[in-house]
Amino acid sequence: MLAETLSASILGVDGALVRVEVDVAFGLPGLTIVGLAGSAVQEARERVRSAIRNSGFEVPARRITVNLAPADLRKDGTSYDVAIAVAILAASGQLKRAPSGVGLLGELALDGAIRPVAGGIALAAALHDAGVGEVIVAPENVAEAQCVTGLCVRRAARLADVVAHFSGVRTLAPAGPQPERPARRLDAGVDLADVIGQTMARRALEIALAGRHNLALCGPPGVGKTMLLRAAPSLLPMLDDVEAIEVSRIYSVAGLVDRRAPLLRSRPYRAPHHTVSTQALVGGGPRLRPGEASLAHRGVLFLDEALQFRSDALDALREPLEAGSVAIARVDGAVRMPARFTLLTAFNPCPCGWLGAASGACRCDPQVARRYAAKLSGPLRDRLDLWVTMAEPRWTHVRHRDARETSVTVGERIRAAWQRQHSRQQASNAELAAADLSARLGFSPGLLGALEQRGRRFRLSPRRLHRTAWIARTIADLSGASQVDVAHLDEALHYRPEAAS
Structure with missing residues (x-):
């Protein structure tokens, strides 16, 4: 008998849908997993056998073949355990029918408990992008899966709870919204x-963070x-x-x-x-x-x-x-x-x-x-x-701490500069392309001529020339100016390597 369930695999930092196909046929008893399965997936044979047995079900004494499709995608990790176990129970007739349209994510303990897996957000997003509207995960993975909008998330602590849900004996209620914790900024420990001192270096750090420059x-x-x-x-x-x-x-x-x-x-x-x-x-x-x-x-x-x-x-x-x-x-x-x-x-x-x-x-x-x-x-x-x-x-700088700006003051200017960039071009200045060097972003024809003249004078590479222009754009954003002027450009040129050496 053949059964199919749905799971997902990690590919880089993204997820990919995996179909778990199980065939239970006459032959020598054994459990074989195919489909470019890694060592952790191959070890699922022992975890699944013990979890099924210790959950009150039987491992069929037949030849069991598990195929993880697509077969050309390498599978690693333990996120397929629950899907494999449920598919085996459905293929052997212990579960009336295999679930359809439901993703199953989780590692099985030997006693049938469901453990969390890494990459819960990416795995849940892969299922949602493939048209799956519901996912069952371990309790520890619920908050991660709920980060994906439009996905019904159910929590299951044990394999027996999943089987009871699909059998209609006991329904797994959708998980309620998680309480949102207040956002906290990373503790820098340094103000x-x-x-x-270091006025120029402080200014350079402000410009770098405001425009995402290196x-x-x-x-x-x-x-x-x-x-x-x-x-x-x-x-x-x-x-x-x-x-x-x-x-x-x-x-x-x-x-x-x-x-x-x-x-x-x-x-x-x-x-x-x-x-x-x-x-x-x-x-x-x-x-x-x-x-x-x-x-x-x-x-x-x-x-x-x-x-x-x-x-x-x-x-x-x-x-x-x-x-x-x-x-x-x-x-x-x-x-x-x-x-x-x-x-x-x-x-x-x-x-x-x-x-x-x-x-x-x-x-x-x-x-x-x-x-x-x-x-x-x-x-x-x-x-x-x-x-x-x-x-x-x-040493005179040591006595004048009150004259130095705090992180709060500089951070407010940086946030204001980010907002100007987002409202103007929906991207940071460092992400702009050479084709964006136009009047729409505050570069007048006269300023472009000055930029070209300074590029020849200082023998700047095309990359350095464009990056100097974007630094000047960031300096203008920090000052609240909509147009880039020559003063902004000349300040940007002060930070080139040749000027610093």
């Missing part, structure tokens, strides 16, 4: 007012590079509804979401250690997990001591910085994961850190210092929109 801070040890960039979380606006679903789906797949409150509202702020591997930074590995670049999507990726990172890991960020996504190819296909983030970097100019400093003499051989700086390749440097070389602050 901008705590940073001594920023590099270079300077000797102890001048406040790391401290300044650690204040970024307190300056970022909260995620809107669309962005919150997008980011929460990534964190759900990575298993980093709080299942009681899975909808993230604070923008991600990721700060990996410099020993991170290339796969951990951009994603990949045997199970194609999202890397730090994808986990920083719609937020900030902070690389402290950036020149201590592996050169190949740094260069792997070139494509995400340009395209806003990471493409990972495998023999059996390619996966694209979102990775549109603001890159913040901090590093010393040489191994000892004192090259060009007033209070310390550099002890590095010139060739060693050049090799150290070369870890940041030319193409990656060209993608860093703002570049500031920080010097040691004067």
Whole structure:
């Protein structure tokens, strides 16, 4: 006898519908799973057998074949356990009919309890996109599944509850709305007012976060590079509804979401250690997990001591910085994961850190210092929109803390600039294309001529020229101006690498 149920599989950070087909036929007793099933799926044979038996049902002493379709899609994880068990019970006649139009997600314990699975938001969204209107999940996955609008979510603690529901013995009531927790901003632990001096670097950070531009801070040890960039979380606006679903789906797949409150509202702020591997930074590995670049999507990726990172890991960020996504190819296909983030970097100019400093003499051989700086390749440097070389602050700055703006004040300006960008072009300034350089966005013909003249004078690459224009647009947004003028353009040019060196 043949039966079919519906489940879903994780593919990158998205889900894909999986049809679980079970055939129970005469032959030697056994349970075979086909359809490019990974090791965790193959182990489901023992989990399903024990769960069925310990739930009061019988495992048919026949040849059982389980096909996970489509067969050319690799299946990993434990989300198919419940669907396989229900299909076996339906195919063996212990359940009158197989459920139709209902998705089943969950891992089975040996005693028949249903355990949560990672990626609940992506799995539920895949079922909904395929036209499935109802899903049964473990109690811990209910809040994640309810993030998908228009999907009826039912909770089941045990396999026996699912069978009773489909048999009409006991109905699983739709889960009620989860209480919404108040959105909390990430605790940065650092306020901008705590940073001594560094007026230009503070201004560059404000511009970078307001327009989602990439920023590099270079300077000797102890001048406040790391401290300044650690204040970024307190300056970022909260995620809107669309962005919150997008980011929460990534964190759900990575298993980093709080299942009681899975909808993230604070923008991600990721700060990996410099020993991170290339796969951990951009994603990949045997199970194609999202890397730090994808986990920083719609937020900030902070690389402290950036020149201590592996050169190949740094260069792997070139494509995400340009395209806003990471493409990972495998023999059996390619996966694209979102990775549109603001890159913040901090590093010393040489191994000892004192090259060009007033209070310390550099002890590095010139060739060693050049090799150290070369870890940041030319193409990656060209993608860093703002570049500031920080010097040691004067002691007079220490006594005037009240004159330094707080994160609350600067954060309000950044939020206002974001609102102007969204109302004007529904995107950040950093996401604009070269074709958008027009009067509609506040660039007059005279300003475009000035931009071209300065591009020739400073020998800017086309990418650098356009990014300078978008930085000028952000500076105008911060000042509340609808038109970009020459003063905005000249300030933007101060942050190019050649001006900072």
